[in-house]
Amino acid sequence: MARHLNPCSSSSYSSSTTFTPSSFKNGTHLSSRFIIVPRKPHSSSWVSLIHPRIRARNHFQLKSSNGHPLNAVSLQDGTAGSPLAKKHIEPRGKKGSLPFSELDNVESHLSITIVGASGDLAKKKIFPALFALYYEDCLPKNFIVFGYARTKMTDEELRNMISRTLTCRIDKRENCEDKMDHFLKRCFYHSGLYDSEEHFVELNSKLKEREAGKLSNRLFYLSIPPNIFVDVARCASLGASSENGWTRVIVEKPFGRDSKSSGELTRCLKQYLAEDQIFRIDHYLGKELVENLSVLRFANLIFEPLWSRNCIRNVQLIFSEDFGTEGRGGYFDSYGIIRDIMQNHLLQILALFAMESPVSLDAEDIRNEKVKVLRSMRPLQLEDVVVGQYKGHSKGGKSYPAYTDDPTVPNDSLTPTFAAAALFINNARWDGVPFLMKAGKAIHTKRAEIRVQFRHVPGNLYKRNFGTDLDKATNELVLRVQPDEAIYLKINNKVPGLGMRLDRSDLNLLYRARYPREIPDAYERLLLDAIEGERRLFIRSDELDAAWALFTPLLNELEEKKIVPELYPHGSRGPVGAHYLAAKHNVRWGDLSGEDS
Ligand SMILES: NC(=O)C1=CN([C@@H]2O[C@H](COP(=O)(O)OP(=O)(O)OC[C@H]3O[C@@H](n4cnc5c(N)ncnc54)[C@H](OP(=O)(O)O)[C@@H]3O)[C@@H](O)[C@H]2O)C=CC1
Numbered sequence: 001m002a003r004h005l006n007p008c009s010s011s012s013y014s015s016s017t018t019f020t021p022s023s024f025k026n027g028t029h030l031s032s033r034f035i036i037v038p039r040k041p042h043s044s045s046w047v048s049l050i051h052p053r054i055r056a057r058n059h060f061q062l063k064s065s066n067g068h069p070l071n072a073v074s075l076q077d078g079t080a081g082s083p084l085a086k087k088h089i090e091p092r093g094k095k096g097s098l099p100f101s102e103l104d105n106v107e108s109h110l111s112i113t114i115v116g117a118s119g120d121l122a123k124k125k126i127f128p129a130l131f132a133l134y135y136e137d138c139l140p141k142n143f144i145v146f147g148y149a150r151t152k153m154t155d156e157e158l159r160n161m162i163s164r165t166l167t168c169r170i171d172k173r174e175n176c177e178d179k180m181d182h183f184l185k186r187c188f189y190h191s192g193l194y195d196s197e198e199h200f201v202e203l204n205s206k207l208k209e210r211e212a213g214k215l216s217n218r219l220f221y222l223s224i225p226p227n228i229f230v231d232v233a234r235c236a237s238l239g240a241s242s243e244n245g246w247t248r249v250i251v252e253k254p255f256g257r258d259s260k261s262s263g264e265l266t267r268c269l270k271q272y273l274a275e276d277q278i279f280r281i282d283h284y285l286g287k288e289l290v291e292n293l294s295v296l297r298f299a300n301l302i303f304e305p306l307w308s309r310n311c312i313r314n315v316q317l318i319f320s321e322d323f324g325t326e327g328r329g330g331y332f333d334s335y336g337i338i339r340d341i342m343q344n345h346l347l348q349i350l351a352l353f354a355m356e357s358p359v360s361l362d363a364e365d366i367r368n369e370k371v372k373v374l375r376s377m378r379p380l381q382l383e384d385v386v387v388g389q390y391k392g393h394s395k396g397g398k399s400y401p402a403y404t405d406d407p408t409v410p411n412d413s414l415t416p417t418f419a420a421a422a423l424f425i426n427n428a429r430w431d432g433v434p435f436l437m438k439a440g441k442a443i444h445t446k447r448a449e450i451r452v453q454f455r456h457v458p459g460n461l462y463k464r465n466f467g468t469d470l471d472k473a474t475n476e477l478v479l480r481v482q483p484d485e486a487i488y489l490k491i492n493n494k495v496p497g498l499g500m501r502l503d504r505s506d507l508n509l510l511y512r513a514r515y516p517r518e519i520p521d522a523y524e525r526l527l528l529d530a531i532e533g534e535r536r537l538f539i540r541s542d543e544l545d546a547a548w549a550l551f552t553p554l555l556n557e558l559e560e561k562k563i564v565p566e567l568y569p570h571g572s573r574g575p576v577g578a579h580y581l582a583a584k585h586n587v588r589w590g591d592l593s594g595e596d597s
C-alpha cells in the first residue's frame with residue numbers, strides 16, 4: 001500500500017495511507033433472511049432490510065424515534081464516493097437482485113465498537129445506554145459490543161470497568177442482575193492504536209469470529225479526542241468495515257473549531273466514509289423535551305398559529321451548569337463555551353424551534369428545514385455578545401476554584417466559560433424577534449430550557465391590573481429540558497374571590513407527575529437511531545457548515561481582539577453584562593425574573 005504525506009495526517013487529521021479503490025473490502029455477497037423495503041418510495045438508494053425476527057418484535061418497531069416502524073437496517077449505507085459504499089443493492093424482485101430464496105438464508109448480526117472505550121464518555125454514557133437498550137429488548141438478538149482503545153485490558157477487565165457504571169434503573173425489574181450478566185458476556189475488548197490499520201484488521205478478525213458467518217452490520221462509535229477522528233475512520237474503514245452488511249460511524253463533537261477546520265474534517269472523513277455513514281451526534285437532539293418541540297408545534301392547533309413575530313416577542317435558549325470545567329479544562333480551554341454549547345446544542349434547538357413545517361418526518365425533510373433557518377441567520381455582531389469567565393468564590397466556609405485554577409488551563413486564559421448572545425433570523429416569520437442564548441459553567445443552578453415570551457394582549461381590558469409595564473405580565477411558555485422535565489405556560493388568572501385581582505399562574509405539565517417512569521437518556525435514543533439508520537437526530541454536513549458560518553467570524557473577532565471576559569463568581573448568576581445585553585433588546589431573562597430563578 002503506497003504511503004505518502006496526506007493533508008489529513010496526524011497533526012491535522014491524521015492519516016498516512018493513500019486510498020486506492022482496490023484497497024477497500026468490497027463485499028459482494030448478499031444472502032439473507034431479510035425483506036427489502038424502500039424507505040422512501042422515490043429513492044432507490046434508501047433500500048432497507050427488515051429481518052423477520054426483528055419484525056416479529058413489536059417493541060423494536062415501536063422504538064424508532066420518528067414514530068415510524070423499524071425500517072432501517074439498511075444493508076449498506078451510502079452509494080457513492082466512499083470505500084464503504086461501493087456496493088449497490090437492488091431492491092428485492094428487481095432485475096439483477098438477489099432471489100428471495102437466497103435472502104432468506106442468513107441471519108444478521110450487529111457489532112458495536114466503541115473506540116476510546118477506556119474514556120470518560122464511554123464509561124459514563126455509552127456503555128450504560130447500550131445496556132439500557134439491551135434491558136429494554138431494543139437490541140437485535142445477535143449483537144456484541146467491542147471496546148477498543150490503547151489501554152491494555154482483558155475482556156474481563158473491561159467487563160469489570162463497565163459493570164461499575166451499569167445500573168438497574170428504569171423500574172428495577174427482578175431479572176436485572178441476570179440481564180446485566182448476559183449483557184456483560186457480550187462485551188469484549190481489543191487493545192490497539194488509533195492509527196494502525198493492522199490493529200483494526202485484528203479487530204476485524206475478532207468481530208468475524210463472533211459474527212460467525214452471519215450478515216454483519218457494524219457500528220463504530222468514535223468516543224475519542226477529535227484529532228484522531230480521521231485516523232480511526234481510515235483504519236476502521238480499511239481494516240474493519242463490514243463485508244456484507246452496513247458500516248456506520250458515530251462521531252462525537254467537537255466537529256472542528258471553525259468553518260475551516262470543520263470543512264477539513266468533513267473532507268477527510270469523506271475520503272473513507274460516505275455522508276450516509278457518518279452520524280454526527282449532538283446529544284441535545286436526543287433529549288426528550290427537545291424531541292417534543294416539534295410534536296408540540298405540529299401536533300397541536302393552538303401553538304403553531306402563534307409561532308411567529310406576530311405573537312412572539314422573544315425566544316430564550318438557556319443552558320447552565322452548577323459546576324466548572326473540572327477534569328476537562330484541557331479540552332475546554334481550546335474550545336470555550338461558544339463552541340462547546342452554543343454553536344451546537346443551543347443552535348440546533350433554535351433551528352428546530354424556528355423551522356417551517358417539514359414536508360414529512362423524514363430525516364432529509366427535517367434537516368432541509370433546519371438548514372434553511374441556519375442560512376437565514378443574521379451575521380452575529382460582537383456588540384450582541386457578552387463573554388464571561390468564572391472566578392474563585394467562597395461560600396458557607398467552602399471555597400470554589402476559578403477557571404484558571406485548573407492546572408491544565410493557562411493562568412492568563414481568555415477562554416469564555418459563559419456567553420450570552422442575541423441572534424436574529426432574517427426571514428418573514430421571525431424578522432426582528434431576538435433569539436437570546438445564554439450558556440454558562442459554574443452558575444448557581446443546572447438547567448437547560450427554552451423560554452418563549454409572547455407579546456402583550458392588544459387593548460387588554462385588564463391592563464389596569466398590570467400597571468404600566470405591560471410586558472411584565474405576558475404569557476410565557478417554558479420547555480424545561482432538564483432537570484425535572486416540564487412544559488408550562490404562564491397565564492394571567494383571576495384570583496378566586498369577590499374582587500377582581502389577577503395573578504400569574506402556570507398551566508403545568510410536569511413530566512414526573514404525568515409520566516411517572518424514567519425518561520431514557522439521550523444517548524439511548526441516539527444509539528438506537530444509529531442502529532436503525534434513522535438520521536433525523538444527527539447533523540448533516542451542510543447544517544454543520546451553516547452553524548460554523550454563523551459563529552466563525554465572531555469567534556475570530558473575539559480571539560483577534562483578545563476580548564477579556566467579564567469575571568463572575570463561581571456559583572453566581574453569571575456576568576451582569578448579560579442583563580444589559582437583554583435590556584438592549586427589550587428582553588428580561590425569564591430564568592432570572594424572580595418567579596423561576
Ligand atoms: N466526556 C463527556 O462528557 C463528553 C465528551 N464528548 C466528546 O466525546 C469524545 C470522548 O470524550 P471523553 O471520553 O471525555 O474523552 P477522553 O479524554 O476520556 O478520551 C477517550 C479515550 O481516548 C484516548 N485518548 C485520550 N487522549 C488521547 C490522545 N491525546 N491521543 C490518543 N488517544 C487519546 C484514551 O484512551 P486510551 O489511552 O486507552 O487509548 C481515552 O480513554 C471527545 O471527542 C469529547 O469531546 C462530548 C460530549 C460530552
Ligand SMILES: O=C1O[C@H](COP(=O)(O)O)[C@@H](O)[C@H](O)[C@H]1O
Pocket residue numbers: 283321340341448
Ligand atoms: O456536550 C457537552 O454537554 C455537556 C452537558 O450535557 P448534559 O447532557 O449533561 O446537559 C457539557 O457538560 C459538556 O461541557 C459539553 O461538551
